[in-house]
Amino acid sequence: MRAVNCFAAMAVMIVSVSAAAQDEFSLSWTRKPVDGRITGVISAGPDNVSEAMGYIERGRYHSPSGKVYARKSSVTRAANLMIGAQESMREVKQVIAFSSEEMVKDGPESALSNWFIDALMESVSEISGRKVDIGFTNFGGIRVDMPKGDVLLDDILSMFPFRNNLCYLELRGRDVRVILEQMASTGWQVIGGVRCVSSRDGRLLSAEVDGKPLDDERVYGVATVSFLLDGGDGYSIARNSLRLDIFPQVIIDAMLPYVKSLTEAGRNIEYSKDGRVVIVD
Numbered sequence: 606m607r608a609v610n611c612f613a614a615m616a617v618m619i620v621s622v623s624a625a626a627q628d629e630f631s632l633s634w635t636r637k638p639v640d641g642r643i644t645g646v647i648s649a650g651p652d653n654v655s656e657a658m659g660y661i662e663r664g665r666y667h668s669p670s671g672k673v674y675a676r677k678s679s680v681t682r683a684a685n686l687m688i689g690a691q692e693s694m695r696e697v698k699q700v701i702a703f704s705s706e707e708m709v710k711d712g713p714e715s716a717l718s719n720w721f722i723d724a725l726m727e728s729v730s731e732i733s734g735r736k737v738d739i740g741f742t743n744f745g746g747i748r749v750d751m752p753k754g755d756v757l758l759d760d761i762l763s764m765f766p767f768r769n770n771l772c773y774l775e776l777r778g779r780d781v782r783v784i785l786e787q788m789a790s791t792g793w794q795v796i797g798g799v800r801c802v803s804s805r806d807g808r809l810l811s812a813e814v815d816g817k818p819l820d821d822e823r824v825y826g827v828a829t830v831s832f833l834l835d836g837g838d839g840y841s842i843a844r845n846s847l848r849l850d851i852f853p854q855v856i857i858d859a860m861l862p863y864v865k866s867l868t869e870a871g872r873n874i875e876y877s878k879d880g881r882v883v884i885v886d
Contacts, residue, residue: 701761717751724859
C-alpha cells in the first residue's frame with residue numbers, strides 16, 4: 606500500500622476509504638508497482654516530504670530528481686495535490702511496530718492469517734469474559750500483507766479496513782462440524798483453536814479442539830466477525846447458535862491495540878504456520 610509516487614499515493618487513499626463497507630457489498634483490488642524513476646519520488650515518511658516527494662515553489666514542481674515542471678503541467682498538479690495531503694497523513698505514517706519477516710496471506714493457512722485469528726480470539730475472550738475455543742474469519746478480511754521491517758499505522762489500518770463487529774457465539778460441536786465441512790469442500794477460511802485434516806476432494810477427515818476430537822454434543826465458545834454471521838462469503842455461522850453476542854468493537858479495535866502492546870513489550874511481530882489445516886491426497 607505504500608506509494609512510490611504521487612499517483613500511487615492517491616490510489617491508496619481512495620482504496621482505503623472504499624474498502625470500509627465489506628458488510629454492504631463485496632469488492633477487491635490489486636496492488637501494482639509504480640515506476641518512480643522519472644521524478645525520483647519515493648514513499649514519504651512523516652518528516653521527509655520535501656526530500657522524498659519534492660516541493661512546489663512559485664507554482665512549479667521541483668522533483669527529487671532535480672527536474673522542474675511547469676506550473677500547469679499534469680505532473681505539477683498531481684504533485685501539488687499529494688504534497689498538500691501529506692500533513693493530514695502524518696499520523697498514519699508513524700512507525701508503530703517491527704515485523705521480523707514479511708507475512709503473506711495464503712491458504713489454507715499462513716503465518717499472517719494464524720496471527721490474525723489467534724489475536725482476534727484473545728480479544729473476543731477478553732471482551733466477552735468467556736472462554737473462546739474456536740475462531741473463524743475470512744481470508745478476504747485481510748487486505749494487504751505484513752511488510753518486513755518497520756510497520757506503519759497505515760499498514761495495519763490498510764490490512765484490516767472493514768468495520769465488522771467482533772462476535773462471541775456458542776455452538777454445539779455438530780454445528781461447528783457443518784462449518785468445517787463447508788470449508789473443506791469450498792476452500793478453507795481462517796480458523797483458530799481447531800486442527801483439521803481434509804482431503805483434496807473436499808472431505809473433512811478429522812477435527813480436533815484442545816487435542817481432542819470435535820465432540821458433536823459439546824458446546825464450544827466461538828469468536829468470529831459479524832460479516833460471517835448470516836451469508837457473508839456464503840457462511841451463516843450464527844445459524845443454530847445457543848448464544849450470540851455482537852460487540853461494538855470492530856476488527857481494528859482488536860488488532861491495533863494488540864500490535865501496539867507487542868511494541869510496548871519490546872517484541873517484534875512474528876508468527877508461523879502450525880499445521881492447523883492439513884490437506885491430504
